[in-house]
Amino acid sequence: MGRDKMDVSKDILAVDVGSGTQDILVWQHGVNPENRPKMILPSATTILAAKIERATEKGHHIFLTGKTMGGGPCSRAMKRHLSKGLKVFAGKEPALTFHDDLAKVEGMGIQIVDNRPGAAPLTELEMGDLNLGAISRALGQFQVATPKTVAVSVQDHGFSPTKSNRAFRFEQWTDLLGSGNGFESLLYQTPPGHLTRMKAVTQSVPGAWVTDTCASAFLGALQDPWTDSRREEGVTIVNIGNEHTVAALVKAKKIWGIYEHHTSLLDPVKLNDHLDRFRKESLTNREIFEDTGHGCRVLPGAGEASPFKHLTITGPNRERFLSLNGHMAAPFGDMMLTGCFGLVKAVKEKWGQVN
Numbered sequence: 001m002g003r004d005k006m007d008v009s010k011d012i013l014a015v016d017v018g019s020g021t022q023d024i025l026v027w028q029h030g031v032n033p034e035n036r037p038k039m040i041l042p043s044a045t046t047i048l049a050a051k052i053e054r055a056t057e058k059g060h061h062i063f064l065t066g067k068t069m070g071g072g073p074c075s076r077a078m079k080r081h082l083s084k085g086l087k088v089f090a091g092k093e094p095a096l097t098f099h100d101d102l103a104k105v106e107g108m109g110i111q112i113v114d115n116r117p118g119a120a121p122l123t124e125l126e127m128g129d130l131n132l133g134a135i136s137r138a139l140g141q142f143q144v145a146t147p148k149t150v151a152v153s154v155q156d157h158g159f160s161p162t163k164s165n166r167a168f169r170f171e172q173w174t175d176l177l178g179s180g181n182g183f184e185s186l187l188y189q190t191p192p193g194h195l196t197r198m199k200a201v202t203q204s205v206p207g208a209w210v211t212d213t214c215a216s217a218f219l220g221a222l223q224d225p226w227t228d229s230r231r232e233e234g235v236t237i238v239n240i241g242n243e244h245t246v247a248a249l250v251k252a253k254k255i256w257g258i259y260e261h262h263t264s265l266l267d268p269v270k271l272n273d274h275l276d277r278f279r280k281e282s283l284t285n286r287e288i289f290e291d292t293g294h295g296c297r298v299l300p301g302a303g304e305a306s307p308f309k310h311l312t313i314t315g316p317n318r319e320r321f322l323s324l325n326g327h328m329a330a331p332f333g334d335m336m337l338t339g340c341f342g343l344v345k346a347v348k349e350k351w352g353q354v355n
Contacts, residue, residue: 003030011147012347016216016339017129017154018043019072020242020316024135025340026144033332037144040336044129045070049077055123056081063116064090066127067200069097070154072243074127082109089117094127096196100161129154130201130208151187151209151343153216155244156197170285170295173258177297182253183215187346209347214239214246214260217314219342222250224329227312234306236275238326239338240315247275249298249308256302259283261293268323275324279308314338 010029015022022044026037042050052074055062062081075098078088088110095105095112102112111117116124129152136146160168176186187209191198198210217239221227227235234251245266249257259278266274277283278296281303285295302308311326314335318328331341 003028008145009148011145012149012151012344013135013147014340014343014347015130015135015150015152016213016337016343017070017152018213018242018316018339019045019070019155021046021336023336023340025337025344026139026147027340027344037139037142038334038337038340039135039138043070043073044131045072045074048125048127049073051123051125052077052081055125056084056086058121058123059086060121060123061087061117061119062089063113063119063122063124064088064094064127065124066091066094067129067204068093068196069127069129069200070197071097078110079108087111087119089113089119093200096159097127100159100165100196128200128204129197130204132205149209149347150205150207151211151347152201152205153211153213153339153343154197154201155213156191156195158194159196160194166292166294167289170258170260170289170297173260173295174297177255177258177299180254182255183211183219183342184346184349186215187211187343187350209343209350211343211346213241213339214244216339216342216346217241217246218248218250219345220331220338220340221312221314221329221342223331223341223345224312224327226327227310227329230310233310234308235310235312236279236308237312237314237329238271238275238321238324240313240317240321242316244294245271245315245317247278249279249302249306251306251308254305256305256308257281257296257298259288259296261288261291263317265292268321271321272324275311279303 007029012027014025024039099105157165157169221237238247245263247259281298288296312329313326314329
């Protein structure tokens with residue numbers, strides 16, 4: 001028996017865009033979670049990096065078009081390409097992927113252009129965090145309709161041409177703590193102007209909901225039964241991603257603290273020490289920033305509110321930190337879709353506010 005129009009109108013396509021993978025869930029209303037279509041695919045930046053590498057191998061110059069997107073793998077591939085003496089041309093929007101100051105982008109060797117250059121041989125590559133057409137075609141091969149509601153999470157440092165993007169990004173977490181709002185409040189259909197990656201997604205897919213990958217990961221982890229049952233006591237949630245490790249102190253509906261660092265600079269001993277002092281309000285923002293992390297903020301009185309002894313871990317690099325003895329969150333039985341479940345939760349919260 002087919003699903004009625006009312007059910008289909010409540011479906012959500014959730015795409016959690018990371019540096020290693022893009023995790024995709026078709027949340028079909030009224031369908032058992034285990035039967036909802038899902039895919040774990042290479043991330044957009046990983047795909048682009050592979051295309052850049054192929055152009056490098058062929059000895060082709062590169063022309064980058066499209067939108068601002070996540071860097072990481074594609075940025076590293078671009079630098080290797082330039083080191084071979086090959087040229088990189090880019091429009092202004094895609095060029096902002098590499099730095100918010102276009103003068104610094106040009107300093108890297110990338111030439112900012114308005115039109116396709118005449119250099120040859122030339123490979124043209126389109127940039128962007130979300131290829132909705134490709135996802136829809138893949139789903140269509142299995143007779144799965146693409147929902148009209150699209151929700152996407154990306155890690156957005158924010159536009160900061162003259163200030164450290166690490167500091168600027170962490171100011172946004174500080175603002176969230178000060179507001180008293182939950183992670184759901186970071187979901188937008190019209191994102192603030194400084195959130196350029198999110199804006200690029202909504203320009204490509206008008207009407208899409210967007211949020212930060214860490215916000216969606218926290219919301220997803222809180223749907224894990226073990227974590228949810230301890231939420232009233234207070235939990236420490238850690239999302240160990242490929243690029244960033246972010247932790248939050250949460251009790252009931254209140255966020256008491258946020259910590260963010262780079263995963264590559266952490267090992268189990270160091271992270272355990274940071275989390276211990278994070279809970280005790282003795283880990284400073286300055287220490288983390290000077291260690292080339294992003295920062296650390298805890299609201300006054302957090303230690304009195306809870307010891308936050310319950311530790312929940314999620315993220316693709318969680319296996320490196322098994323010695324922390326935390327609970328490995330798996331909402332609806334699937335850790336890799338934690339961010340997608342968080343996206344769905346946030347969208348449904350927004351729908352509830354409207355309806």
